[in-house]
């Protein structure tokens with residue numbers, strides 16, 4: 001008789017359960033499957049890899065990765081599905097010298113545990129045996145047949161997560177998943193310019209790279225031919241590591257890190273220390289919240305790189321991290337210093353582009369603490385542009401009786417402006433005010449845009465529609481935002497491939513003479529490590545406010561400053577911008593007196 005109290009409560013889990021648990025770490029989402037299969041193809045020495053995705057209206061339904069690599073023998077093809085079976089390492093020692101992308105031997109086993117996998121493979125230069133097809137469902141081999149097949153391997157994954165309902169539900173919408181896949185292939189494509197990649201979605205080519213030995217070609221293919229001219233090469237060979245690739249001139253700076261793509265020993269990795277080292281190399285050339293574009297490939301002694309940090313192998317741990325990040329920072333800085341960063345107004349005869357200038361001259365020109373003389377002179381066109389921007393908000397204030405009649409602020413009289421950034425003013429209560437002109441106008445626009453409450457926000461048609469070209473990843477994100485954008489008054493439609501046509505924009509943006517602002521708004525929306533805490537509507541409102549507002553550095557006339565201040569007084573919350581920064585600092589007469597030790 002077994003005593004229920006004394007029978008063991010601890011049990012060793014069966015292999016299916018173990019595999020499902022492991023799968024949770026390796027196969028987080030459809031992009032993880034693509035990653036593992038593509039990495040296997042690269043490890044197999046492929047020169048060409050095709051990723052074919054099939055999708056329904058709202059999900060990715062099948063993933064097929066085909067390569068022209070080494071292929072597998074019949075025995076290996078079956079072993080490939082066994083957990084912890086790998087051809088890539090044999091001993092603990094080998095972990096110190098990993099040159100392949102895989103080595104844990106768990107990808108195929110775990111993918112098969114949670115889907116239906118059909119593998120077809122034929123060994124390269126193998127005349128005697130035909131290819132083999134193996135079908136594995138939920139971790140069990142269901143079918144094994146000899147078959148004719150081209151040299152190489154093809155793996156088809158269907159019914160992903162069919163037996164893990166929680167994971168299936170957790171999948172974000174299709175476009176988010178596609179964006180992850182595009183991003184991944186951008187990274188992998190860049191770290192392997194010598195392989196040609198074809199990504200297809202329902203039969204249509206969405207991303208292609210050609211085999212090349214010039215990574216600049218791959219960059220142009222992936223990010224557009226307008227990118228390379230703004231890049232500066234980095235080529236450094238040090239005892240500890242070599243660094244090759246490209247970084248951007250500061251003009252290409254972005255709001256997020258999405259275009260900092262780094263590979264270490266041909267593995268596309270995500271590494272905060274390396275990102276920060278690159279950013280640090282720019283020093284004051286970039287604002288604190290801006291990030292450069294960088295496509296860098298690092299070669300580091302394998303014994304210093306631990307890729308066995310997480311099953312997905314995207315994170316790495318570096319030994320001698322300090323020396324490595326120092327080297328990266330210095331190399332980035334040196335590359336920047338040795339290049340003329342601003343195109344010369346008048347190039348001296350005989351000098352071409354990219355001729356090294358005395359380093360300090362070019363850096364100082366861009367240092368905000370040393371503005372070149374004349375930059376803040378208001379120009380005539382500048383003044384009338386500002387006027388247009390101001391009028392947009394003034395007109396709609398009149399149209400909206402909902403605004404406060406009594407202000408939270410006393411009467412304000414503008415005294416002057418400082419640096420094109422601050423408005424100096426006094427109140428009728430003996431106070432001195434310093435007002436941030438951009439933050440104030442941003443607040444005004446913000447309250448107006450949100451003032452349209454729950455209804456559709458009115459839009460106006462553009463006289464000539466604007467065409468936007470985007471990378472596949474950005475396009476997927478835009479597609480996801482289209483309904484939210486429509487609710488805000490942006491009428492945007494697909495325009496073939498990854499292009500869009502903008503037909504109408506919110507009225508609040510005023511008559512949009514420069515279409516650049518629309519481009520900027522859309523870019524902001526898809527970039528930005530999108531803070532999940534605010535709704536799309538709120539994000540769009542904030543971005544419209546920020547982009548539509550008079551920019552810091554725009555010198556306004558006294559009369560314009562007064563108009564901004566008068567509008568600000570009507571706001572529900574005149575004290576902060578939509579991001580929570582103060583719009584003004586107040587000094588009472590008493591505070592000033594005490595600062596001057598008058599009392």
Ligand code: ADP
Pocket residue numbers: 036040041044067069070071072080081085086087088101102103104105106107108109153
């Ligand atoms: P790992 O890549 O870590 O070794 P996987 O589960 O991804 O583990 O693959 C198991 C083994 O199957 C690999 O070691 C390799 O020998 C073989 N294999 C997988 N995919 C391919 C492929 N596309 N071409 C050739 N061999 C492959």
Ligand code: MG
Pocket residue numbers: 036039040101102103105107108
């Ligand atoms: Mg693998």
